[in-house]
Amino acid sequence: MRWSTGRLEAFSDGVIAIAITLLVLEIKIEPPGFEHLWKSLADQWPSYLAYVTSFLTIGGVWLAHHALFERLSAIDPVLMRLNLLLLMVVAFLPFPTALMAEALQESREAERAAVVVYGVTAAVIELLLASASRYAASRPDLLAGDAPPPAPADRTRGGVRAFLYAAMLIAGILILPRLAAFGYFAVAAYAVLSPRGEGRLTLRGGRQA
Numbered sequence: 001m002r003w004s005t006g007r008l009e010a011f012s013d014g015v016i017a018i019a020i021t022l023l024v025l026e027i028k029i030e031p032p033g034f035e036h037l038w039k040s041l042a043d044q045w046p047s048y049l050a051y052v053t054s055f056l057t058i059g060g061v062w063l064a065h066h067a068l069f070e071r072l073s074a075i076d077p078v079l080m081r082l083n084l085l086l087l088m089v090v091a092f093l094p095f096p097t098a099l100m101a102e103a104l105q106e107s108r109e110a111e112r113a114a115v116v117v118y119g120v121t122a123a124v125i126e127l128l129l130a131s132a133s134r135y136a137a138s139r140p141d142l143l144a145g146d147a148p149p150p151a152p153a154d155r156t157r158g159g160v161r162a163f164l165y166a167a168m169l170i171a172g173i174l175i176l177p178r179l180a181a182f183g184y185f186a187v188a189a190y191a192v193l194s195p196r197g198e199g200r201l202t203l204r205g206g207r208q209a
């Protein structure tokens with residue numbers, strides 16, 4: 001059984017847009033903070049860090065998702081379910097984002113627990129992206145026209161980033177939780193801002209952009 005990609009892409013874009021919008025709701029100043037507003041704004045740096053990290057993380061998901069599904073003319077039940085799992089974890093990301101922002105203002109123990117939750121969530125997202133890409137590469141009948149399958153580099157990049165998240169998670173547990181928090185930002189920023197990005201986008205019909 002196969003379906004067109006239109007509804008899946010529209011649904012996915014909607015979930016991703018909602019998840020990325022919810023992130024900003026965790027940045028707020030409590031009424032007592034208005035007495036010394038500049039200091040209160042500066043004290044919110046963990047919220048800014050968590051927001052930018054997660055915005056870039058979800059932005060990287062959108063780039064990879066768009067690059068993958070532009071190569072496809074149809075989807076099958078396996079790819080549809082992989083996509084649902086991916087969206088489930090992406091929609092969950094605002095929770096560990098808020099958790100990390102709050103924990104970075106509390107105790108070292110809280111910081112350590114929060115970076116573990118965040119790192120596991122981000123790594124699962126990358127593994128699901130890599131799984132979807134590998135599965136699409138194994139099904140040439142789903143490809144659009146003469147579009148090539150995802151390149152090996154595209155199929156492994158998610159796994160590499162999952163490994164980096166795991167490395168940052170271990171560093172956060174064994175060395176310094178805040179090191180992991182800034183490491184997550186670095187991985188997410190690389191995913192979005194790297195010149196390699198998600199590889200050259202192959203449009204439907206085989207034309208490259």
